[in-house]
Amino acid sequence: MSDKKIRVLVAKPGLDGHDRGAKVVARALRDAGMEVIYTGLRQTPEMIAEAALQEDVDVVGLSILSGAHMALAPRILDLLKGNGQTHVKVFLGGIIPDEDLPRLKEMGVTGVYGPGANTEDIINDIRGALAEKA
Amino acid sequence: MTLAASILAGDRLSLARLLTQVENDSPAGRAALMELFPHTGRAHLIGVTGAPGTGKSSLVNQLALHYRKQADKRVAVVAVDPSSPFTGGAVLGDRVRMRDLSGDPNVFIRSMASRGSLGGLAQATAGMVQVFDAAGFDVILIETVGAGQSEVDIARLAHTTLVVEAPGLGDDIQAIKAGILEIADILVINKADRPGVENTEKALKSTLELAHPTQRVFHHHGRYSYATVETPFDAKLWIPPIQKTVSTEGRGIPELVEAIARHAEHLRTSGDWAARERARLEVELEMLIQEALVARFREDVPPQQFRQVVDRMVQRDVSPWEAVQSLLNGRSK
Ligand code: B12
Ligand SMILES: Nc1nc2c(ncn2[C@@H]2O[C@H](COP(=O)(O)OP(=O)(O)OP(=O)(O)O)[C@@H](O)[C@H]2O)c(=O)[nH]1
Ligand SMILES: [Mg+2]
Numbered sequence: 001m002s003d004k005k006i007r008v009l010v011a012k013p014g015l016d017g018h019d020r021g022a023k024v025v026a027r028a029l030r031d032a033g034m035e036v037i038y039t040g041l042r043q044t045p046e047m048i049a050e051a052a053l054q055e056d057v058d059v060v061g062l063s064i065l066s067g068a069h070m071a072l073a074p075r076i077l078d079l080l081k082g083n084g085q086t087h088v089k090v091f092l093g094g095i096i097p098d099e100d101l102p103r104l105k106e107m108g109v110t111g112v113y114g115p116g117a118n119t120e121d122i123i124n125d126i127r128g129a130l131a132e133k134a
Numbered sequence: 135m136t137l138a139a140s141i142l143a144g145d146r147l148s149l150a151r152l153l154t155q156v157e158n159d160s161p162a163g164r165a166a167l168m169e170l171f172p173h174t175g176r177a178h179l180i181g182v183t184g185a186p187g188t189g190k191s192s193l194v195n196q197l198a199l200h201y202r203k204q205a206d207k208r209v210a211v212v213a214v215d216p217s218s219p220f221t222g223g224a225v226l227g228d229r230v231r232m233r234d235l236s237g238d239p240n241v242f243i244r245s246m247a248s249r250g251s252l253g254g255l256a257q258a259t260a261g262m263v264q265v266f267d268a269a270g271f272d273v274i275l276i277e278t279v280g281a282g283q284s285e286v287d288i289a290r291l292a293h294t295t296l297v298v299e300a301p302g303l304g305d306d307i308q309a310i311k312a313g314i315l316e317i318a319d320i321l322v323i324n325k326a327d328r329p330g331v332e333n334t335e336k337a338l339k340s341t342l343e344l345a346h347p348t349q350r351v352f353h354h355h356g357r358y359s360y361a362t363v364e365t366p367f368d369a370k371l372w373i374p375p376i377q378k379t380v381s382t383e384g385r386g387i388p389e390l391v392e393a394i395a396r397h398a399e400h401l402r403t404s405g406d407w408a409a410r411e412r413a414r415l416e417v418e419l420e421m422l423i424q425e426a427l428v429a430r431f432r433e434d435v436p437p438q439q440f441r442q443v444v445d446r447m448v449q450r451d452v453s454p455w456e457a458v459q460s461l462l463n464g465r466s467k
Contacts, residue, residue: 004158005222005247030223035247040230047236051229054243056150084147 006034008059011048016066028119049079065094089129138169156261170268177267181288183280184298189324191231192381208240210266213277217247256287289317294397298322301330318374326378
């Protein structure tokens with residue numbers, strides 16, 4: 001069915017309290033017609049994987065501005081796989097140095113976005129990644 | 135193994151996936167619901183409704199915690215938030231208040247967007263609740279924002295409906311709609327740590343008294359008094375009790391849970407449980423019949439025939455009612 005809604009979990013793992021970006025992205029995705037489950041701050045990787053499972057999302061969006069992405073992202077990817085959610089696409093935003101990009105991609109992160117990222121691009125990339133899969 | 139079978143075996147990923155199918159009203163979802171139906175009818179469905187921000191999600195969090203810790207019940211939550219009428223998208227934020235529940239395999243929280251159509255929401259919610267029921271959840275908490283018809287639909291679905299109020303929301307007598315009493319089995323004044331609780335309580339009490347004229351007990355010689363919440367004069371009559379809670383701290387929760395249990399007991403002893411169950415299934419059946427008939431009609435009547443009849447209506451050739459007759463007759467030919 002073409003009107004199946006895209007469901008996205010937007011989560012902030014770790015202890016970082018910068019939530020503006022996550023909220024901006026959540027609202028942009030809503031305005032693009034997606035259903036966004038927002039979990040709030042200070043989520044452990046386990047909490048995020050559990051929420052992604054219960055909500056049967058298509059996309060997990062992580063917002064990390066603390067610099068802890070190289071520890072958090074692989075842990076969350078592993079947990080998603082362990083739960084059988086191999087189809088879920090992971091997007092990452094925040095303060096991510098360029099030199100980490102190749103390793104993040106290798107781990108299976110679909111898209112990475114930094115300060116000033118255009119939400120239109122994010123929306124198009126999510127749609128593109130899900131269309132590819134279908 | 136079918137999706138339904140793996141849910142009965144306790145698989146959470148299958149459960150999550152079926153909830154999506156049911157929400158989208160897909161053929162796979164319908165097939166699974168048929169398979170699961172014999173396993174439903176065991177759970178206690180508790181609706182939690184009220185104005186935005188009154189603390190419904192925080193309350194659901196506390197209730198679920200209580201049922202887990204004090205009663206070892208398996209708890210499912212369906213949390214409904216509105217979809218944007220313009221884009222069809224939604225931000226579902228109820229989980230933010232339910233973080234205490236994570237990490238417990240006997241709790242399952244599912245967020246849901248209202249997706250516009252009201253009948254559709256009621257139907258999808260009913261379907262999702264059936265899935266949780268069949269999956270063996272003992273208590274199913276359904277959170278909805280109090281807004282007109284959806285509120286009424288959810289109240290019809292639930293066995294016990296809590297209407298949540300909070301002080302400081304313009305809580306004079308006028309502001310508390312008499313309508314809530316048509317759906318409330320229990321009135322909750324949450325945020326009882328805030329100033330103005332007494333006013334809210336007073337307003338609720340007077341609304342209650344106005345809405346229950348039948349509870350007036352007439353004595354001899356023309357005197358009359360009101361049946362109080364503590365001593366309903368007729369065991370068959372349930373008078374919504376008022377419970378005060380502080381959901382951020384868990385105060386008043388044991389008392390609220392007790393009131394919920396009393397209500398369930400009342401439903402069982404008065405025969406209302408079975409009556410509500412029957413009424414609910416009746417409504418569901420009617421809804422499905424309407425849908426099936428309309429679908430069959432659409433299949434049978436070619437679009438050009440439909441357009442022709444509309445053309446004739448526009449020209450005032452036939453009245454709408456005649457148009458209905460001619461299309462329905464055309465179908466049976
Ligand atoms: C505003 C701000 C704050 C505010 C946060 C308010 C809030 N509630 O969000 C306050 C003042 C509280 C704050 C505090 C701190 N901050 Co500060 N803060 C910033 C600042 C200036 C802007 C961040 C922001 O809101 N941007 C606006 C939003 C819209 O952009 P964004 O978050 O980048 O999001 C975009 C993209 O990243 C992407 N995106 C983001 N999330 C997601 C998610 C998904 C799924 C997708 C697809 C895309 C995506 O899309 C968004 C739209 O373009 C940045 C510097 C900067 N230029 O980024 C520093 C910065 C992030 N802060 C920093 C630091 C160090 C701190 C403090 C530790 C400072 C201190 N010593 O106390 C504290 C920590 C607070 C905490 N508890 O975590 C550092 C982080 C350094 C690092 N990671 O190596 C930065 C980079 C400043 C710097 N150059 O040093 N901060
Ligand atoms: N002081 C006080 N604040 C509370 C209480 N319960 C909830 N809150 C706060 O009220 C705000 C709203 O709480 P929620 O639980 O999200 O309310 P809600 O009714 O689910 O909100 P919507 O789903 O948006 O309609 C939050 O900031 C809570 O922390 C309470 O008992 N006392
Ligand atoms: Mg809520």
